[in-house]
Amino acid sequence: MIDFVCVGKTYRTGKGTVVALREFTLNIGGGECMGLIGPSGSGKSTALRLVNRLVDPTSGSVRFEGRDLHSHSLVELRHKIGYVVQDGGLFPHLTVAENVGLLCRLVGQTRREVSRRVSTLLELVALEPSEFAPRYPRELSGGQCQRVGVARALALDPPCVLLDEPFSALDPLTRDAIHGDFERLVQTLGKTVLLVTHDLREAFRLARRCALLHAGGLMQVGNAAAFLEHPETPFVETFVREGMRQSGSAPHVTA
Amino acid sequence: MSQRSSLPMRPWVLGLIRAFVILAAIATCLPIAWARTEAPVAKVTIGSKNFTENRLLAEIMAQMIEAHTSIEVERRPNLGGSTIAFTALQSGAIDAYPEYTGTAWSVHLKRQDPLRDPLRGFIEVARAYESRYSLTWLAPFGFSNSYALAMRESSARTRGITRISDLLRHQDTLRAGVSHEFLNRSDGYPGLATTYGLNIADLRGMEHGLAYDALRDGSVDLIDTWTTDGKLLEYDVRLLEDDAHFFPPYDAAPVFRSDTLAKYPEIVAQIERLAFRLDERKMRELNHRVEQGGGSFAETARAFLAEEGLTGGGSPPATLDSQASSGFWPLLWSRRGHTLRLSLQHIYLVLVAVGLATLVAVPAGLLLTRKPVLAGPILGAAGVVQTIPSLALLAFLIPIPGFGLGDRSAIAALFVYAILPIIRNTYAGVHAVEPGLVDAARGMGLSEFQMLRHVELPLALPTIMAGIRTATTVSIGVATLAAFIGAGGLGDPILTGLQLSDIHLVLSGALPAASLALVVDFALSRVEGWVKPQGLA
Numbered sequence: 119m120i121d122f123v124c125v126g127k128t129y130r131t132g133k134g135t136v137v138a139l140r141e142f143t144l145n146i147g148g149g150e151c152m153g154l155i156g157p158s159g160s161g162k163s164t165a166l167r168l169v170n171r172l173v174d175p176t177s178g179s180v181r182f183e184g185r186d187l188h189s190h191s192l193v194e195l196r197h198k199i200g201y202v203v204q205d206g207g208l209f210p211h212l213t214v215a216e217n218v219g220l221l222c223r224l225v226g227q228t229r230r231e232v233s234r235r236v237s238t239l240l241e242l243v244a245l246e247p248s249e250f251a252p253r254y255p256r257e258l259s260g261g262q263c264q265r266v267g268v269a270r271a272l273a274l275d276p277p278c279v280l281l282d283e284p285f286s287a288l289d290p291l292t293r294d295a296i297h298g299d300f301e302r303l304v305q306t307l308g309k310t311v312l313l314v315t316h317d318l319r320e321a322f323r324l325a326r327r328c329a330l331l332h333a334g335g336l337m338q339v340g341n342a343a344a345f346l347e348h349p350e351t352p353f354v355e356t357f358v359r360e361g362m363r364q365s366g367s368a369p370h371v372t373a
Numbered sequence: 374m375s376q377r378s379s380l381p382m383r384p385w386v387l388g389l390i391r392a393f394v395i396l397a398a399i400a401t402c403l404p405i406a407w408a409r410t411e412a413p414v415a416k417v418t419i420g421s422k423n424f425t426e427n428r429l430l431a432e433i434m435a436q437m438i439e440a441h442t443s444i445e446v447e448r449r450p451n452l453g454g455s456t457i458a459f460t461a462l463q464s465g466a467i468d469a470y471p472e473y474t475g476t477a478w479s480v481h482l483k484r485q486d487p488l489r490d491p492l493r494g495f496i497e498v499a500r501a502y503e504s505r506y507s508l509t510w511l512a513p514f515g516f517s518n519s520y521a522l523a524m525r526e527s528s529a530r531t532r533g534i535t536r537i538s539d540l541l542r543h544q545d546t547l548r549a550g551v552s553h554e555f556l557n558r559s560d561g562y563p564g565l566a567t568t569y570g571l572n573i574a575d576l577r578g579m580e581h582g583l584a585y586d587a588l589r590d591g592s593v594d595l596i597d598t599w600t601t602d603g604k605l606l607e608y609d610v611r612l613l614e615d616d617a618h619f620f621p622p623y624d625a626a627p628v629f630r631s632d633t634l635a636k637y638p639e640i641v642a643q644i645e646r647l648a649f650r651l652d653e654r655k656m657r658e659l660n661h662r663v664e665q666g667g668g669s670f671a672e673t674a675r676a677f678l679a680e681e682g683l684t685g686g687g688s689p690p691a692t693l694d695s696q697a698s699s700g701f702w703p704l705l706w707s708r709r710g711h712t713l714r715l716s717l718q719h720i721y722l723v724l725v726a727v728g729l730a731t732l733v734a735v736p737a738g739l740l741l742t743r744k745p746v747l748a749g750p751i752l753g754a755a756g757v758v759q760t761i762p763s764l765a766l767l768a769f770l771i772p773i774p775g776f777g778l779g780d781r782s783a784i785a786a787l788f789v790y791a792i793l794p795i796i797r798n799t800y801a802g803v804h805a806v807e808p809g810l811v812d813a814a815r816g817m818g819l820s821e822f823q824m825l826r827h828v829e830l831p832l833a834l835p836t837i838m839a840g841i842r843t844a845t846t847v848s849i850g851v852a853t854l855a856a857f858i859g860a861g862g863l864g865d866p867i868l869t870g871l872q873l874s875d876i877h878l879v880l881s882g883a884l885p886a887a888s889l890a891l892v893v894d895f896a897l898s899r900v901e902g903w904v905k906p907q908g909l910a
Contacts, residue, residue, distance in 0.1 A: 170816050196818030207813030211831045211906030224823055254908035270817075280816075 119148040119278065119310045120169055125178035127164055127334075138164040140334045142178070148277075151304055151311040153325030155318060157357070160331040162314045166280050169312060170199045182278075197221070200271030200279035200309075205287055206263035208255040214240070214266050215251035221273045239269040244299055261292035268300070278310040286317060297323060318361035330354060417633055417640070420449040420467035420778075422458045423857065424581070425872045426518060426601055426625075426660050430471035432674040434627055434644060440684060441643045449778055450670075451868050453764055453857040454554055455480050460771045461858075463506055466778040468633040472510075473518060474498050475623035479560040488621035491517065495624055502628065509634055511641065512648035513626040516656045518601045520561065520620045522613045528594055529611040536616040537569055540595070544573045550593035553578040560621055561597070568619040582871035585610075599623075601653050603661030604874070625651075650681055664873045701877045705884075708866075712885055719862040719889065722780065722855055723848045726787030731841055734792050738799025738837075739825065748800060755793040763790075763854050771858065783852065783860035790851055791844035798840025802833030834904045842897035849890040853882070863889070 127139040139161045146152045154162040167173045168180050171187055180187050187195065208217050218239055219232040227235070237247040243265040255263060264284055271279055285293050285300075301324060304311055315321050321328050322342035330337040330345070338350045346362075349355035417438065421431035428450045435446040449467050452458040459481055461467045477498045478488045482505075488494045499510035522537060529535070532543055540547065555561035556578045565571060573595070579587065584596040585604045598605070598612075605612070627644050634641055651659075663673050678684050705712070741748045761769075763786060770782040806829050814824045856864030863886040870878030 167816075172812065172816055193818050193820060196816065201813065201816035203809060203813050203816070205809070207809055209810060209814075209828055209832075209908075211908045213908070220827065221817060221819075224819070224827075256908060 119150070119183065120146040120312065121181040121184075122165065122168070123179050123181065125165075125168065125175045125180060127161070127168065127173065128176050137334050139168075139175075142331075142334070142336055144329055144336065144339065146310060146312060148310055149308045150327065151313065151325045153321035153328040154312065154314045154331065155316065155321050155328050155361075156331035156337075158316065159333075161334040162331050163282060165331070166282055166312055166314045169278075169280055170196050170201055197225070197274050198276045198278060200273075200276045202264075202267045202271045202279065202281045202284045204283040205260070206255070206267030208258075208263055208266055208270070210255050212254075213251065214245075214253050214255070214258070217255070217266060218270045218273060220270070225274065235273065239272055240266075242272070242303065243269045245269070259292075260288050261296055264288065264296060265299075268303075272307075276309070278312070281311065281313045281315075283314055283316070285320060286315065293320075300324060318358065330357065332357075414445055415443065415637065416445040416447060417468040417637065418447040418449055418466070420452050420458055420461055420470040420859075422455060422470065423451040423453060423868055423872065425603065425663050426599070426656060427471050428872070429659060429663055429670055429674060430514065430625060430627075431469075432670045433647065433677060434469065434471065436671075436674050436678060437643050437647060437683065438640060440678070442637070442639050444637055444640070449859040451856055451865075452778070452859065453767065457764070457768050457771065457858060460768055461778050462508065462628065462630065464772040464777065465630065466771060469627055469629040471514075471625055472628045473623035473625050474513075475517075475519070475560055475621040477502065477628075478621060480558060485559070487619075489618070491622040491624055494622055495626070503631065507631045509629050509631045511627045511629065512645045513624045514647060514651045514656075515649035516601060516651050516653045517622045517624045518599045518653075518656070519615075519623045520555065521598055521600050521615070523588070523596050523598045523605075523610045524594060524613065525588055525591075526609045526611045529613075534613065535611070536614040537565070537571075537619070538616050540571060540573070540613070541569065544571060547573055547594045548575040548592070549573045549595040550577055550579040550584055550587050551595075551597040552581040552584070555597040565619055568617050580871055582874050585874065601656040601660060603657055603659070603664045605657060606661045607665075646683060650683075666873070666875070701880060704877045705881050708881055712863075712866075712881060715861060715863050715865055715882070716885055716889060718860075719849070719852055719855075719886065722783050722787060722852045722860060722862055723845060726784045726852075727791045727841065727845050727848055729784070730788050730791035730795055730844060734795035734840075735799050735837060738796040739803065739830075741796070741800045742803040742829075743821070752793075752797060752800065755796055758789055759793045761789075763851055764857065767854065767858050778859045780860050782858055783855035783862075787848045787851055787855075791848055794843040794847070795837070795840040798843075799833065799837050802836030802840075803829045805836065806832045831906050832909075834906070835901055838897070838901045838904050842894065842901060845897060846890050846894045849886065849893060853886055 122142050122144045125139055125142045126137075128135045128137050142161070142165065144152075144165075154165055156162045164173060168175055169182070169187075171192060182190060182195065182199075208214075209220075212220065215233070215236045219236045222232045222235050236251060240247040240250055245262065245265055250258075250262070250266075255266070258266065267284070268279075268281075285296055288296065297320065304324070311325075313321065313325055322345070327339060327341055328345065329339045332353060338345065338354050340348075345354065345358050349358055419431050419435045419438075421428040431448070431450065435448055438444055439446050449461070452461055452467070452470070455476055458467075458470050459472075462470060474491070474494045475488060478484050478494060482498065482501050495510070495513060502508040502510060522540075524534060532539075534540060534543065551562060556576075557563070562576070566573075579593075581596075581598075584593070584598070585608050587593045588596050588610065589608060598610075600612070627647075629640070629644075659673055659677060662668055663670055667673070668676060675684070737751070741751060766786045766789065767782055770776045770785050771778060776782040776785060803825075810828060810832075811824065814828045819827065852862050853864030853867055855862045856868045863882045866878050866882035867886075870876065870880075870882065
């Protein structure tokens with residue numbers, strides 16, 4: 119579904135160039151939920167943003183549905199890839215219904231189709247449509263914003279969803295509830311999911327496989343058991359140990 | 374518009390924007406439509422500078438033409454300083470105005486050598502005007518309105534000052550308040566200072582209409598004035614003798630465009646009947662009569678022509694300037710119709726200028742957010758334009774074909790000043806949209822246009838509206854200067870009131886202008902609240 123083939127990405131800054139990814143190769147199958155983990159600055163967000171072309175690779179290529187990203191039309195590509203950012207990224211001047219229904223309206227669905235779709239999506243993320251549809255984002259809690267963000271990303275029923283630290287700003291209880299709902303959602307809908315998080319427990323709970331990045335390079339790919347029982351390098355071992363101990367906040371790891 | 378694209382922006386916001394665009398478009402077309410309705414009749418336009426005597430001479434010229442020829446006369450009084458009147462004449466916006474030989478010599482011909490002999494001065498100036506500008510000097514009115522320095526009689530006596538050279542002994546303690554033109558002209562203070570070796574420590578520019586009162590109440594000791602100034606009859610002042618003969622003669626005479634005289638040769642004979650009818654004493658008295666409210670410009674001119682036996686058949690239209698003011702409120706009440714008309718004129722100028730500026734500056738500001746490289750240079754340029762003094766900008770616009778005297782130049786100047794606040798706020802407003810939201814919108818698959826229309830523009834609207842509000846309030850103030858180029862507005866009574874030292878008349882323009890600014894500012898602050906997206910706290 120999504121293939122990173124020997125991808126390199128460098129950013130030019132005022133002080134010179136910064137390498138965000140180097141020779142990054144990873145295959146994510148259709149319907150798979152892949153977690154991208156690593157300390158901050160490891161390149162996991164860059165990897166995610168490569169998929170919907172918010173950034174383009176400096177070298178190598180990224181494939182979606184077997185074709186290089188550049189052979190897809192940009193807007194169509196993004197319509198096939200839902201995108202959820204931290205805090206939900208809801209437009210503050212639009213109601214919940216308008217946020218969720220925006221893309222549907224822009225691709226030409228009728229008012230009736232849109233409102234039906236919005237209700238379905240809100241029910242899917244466990245928000246009562248009649249209560250939440252007319253609210254503005256500032257009238258929602260953090261967890262509710264996140265749920266609306268997920269509903270909005272699913273608006274055009276995309277085969278793939280990208281999540282960038284979606285649940286990291288939530289308190290532990292809310293996070294636990296939303297994790298449960300999200301898990302069920304992923305299993306029901308069968309979407310390909312790419313989840314960036316610095317929370318190891320979250321990654322291990324939601325993702326079937328995880329990829330650990332460090333300083334732009336891929337350290338290890340595998341399921342939770344592999345990370346916990348067979349860490350491939352001392353860095354991975356330290357990172358996993360620290361991460362499991364202080365779940366919820368970023369693990370402090372020195373390489 | 375299809376219903377699918379109207380969801381994310383409140384329908385009434387769009388309606389408001391549409392209404393505004395339509396209004397601006399209509400307002401833009403109006404002056405063009407008006408310009409087309411002028412019928413081709415024999416007509417000349419007589420202008421004047423913005424002081425009593427010049428305006429009165431222009432009125433006398435106008436009435437002579439109206440009384441003794443079949444030519445219609447349009448009046449363009451109060452044309453800023455010498456430069457605006459001269460530019461207007463050169464460009465054909467007016468056909469004639471009264472000028473002074475000394476002014477022509479140093480200001481327009483830029484002669485550095487001193488002018489001493491009045492006759493030689495007149496002939497040389499007339500010759501140069503004819504060959505260089507195709508402008509014709511007709512025979513002089515008969516008096517010289519020369520610059521002079523004046524002091525309070527009492528303070529001049531105490532200090533023993535009778536001549537300009539006596540000032541040298543007191544130049545460290547004297548406070549001088551002189552007109553801005555005098556301050557800068559080579560035949561004014563700079564030349565005077567060189568000739569006499571004068572260097573007055575406390576020297577500032579002030580509006581001449583206020584100078585006598587400042588002199589009387591002691592806030593200044595020395596002012597510049599004219600030998601024919603009507604106020605000399607009223608205040609206890611001493612004119613200082615020009616013992617070094619620095620001030621050149623300023624013989625007043627009508628100056629016409631030569632092509633106008635070729636087209637209407639009958640004008641020459643009629644205007645030349647005015648030759649040498651006025652001496653300095655007579656002129657001083659006429660000026661005084663107008664300034665004291667003894668008669669309007671039209672009435673005073675008519676009375677003078679009658680005294681001289683020059684009256685013809687027709688009666689010129691009554692004008693509303695200079696009324697005997699018995700108090701501010703009665704004056705304001707008696708002028709209510711007039712004030713309303715001027716206010717509407719004022720609003721019209723501001724509305725068209727700000728409307729056009731919005732149509733240009735909002736898209737331009739949006740373009741800058743897409744091409745940030747251009748932002749620095751363009752905002753910088755708009756900022757520089759903002760610093761051009763308004764009168765200089767007007768003088769610059771008058772000779773441009775299609776602008777000239779009147780509405781269009783005034784609107785163009787207001788437009789120029791309105792651009793910066795709107796373009797800057799549009800740019801800043803869009804820039805202030807949270808980067809995370811822009812990222813989310815782009816990642817969702819919104820096109821650049823959809824992002825602008827559904828995310829950035831609605832969120833920036835309050836900031837853009839604040840820019841329009843600033844531009845409008847500033848324009849209401851600047852539009853009072855439109856009176857300088859004959860575009861009317863509430864600046865008209867302010868300007869006339871300053872000439873006549875009639876503070877009530879000044880207030881009858883200034884007060885409505887200030888109220889207008891306050892009301893409009895308040896109204897637009899409400900609009901700013903309305904366009905604020907509902908979801909924002």
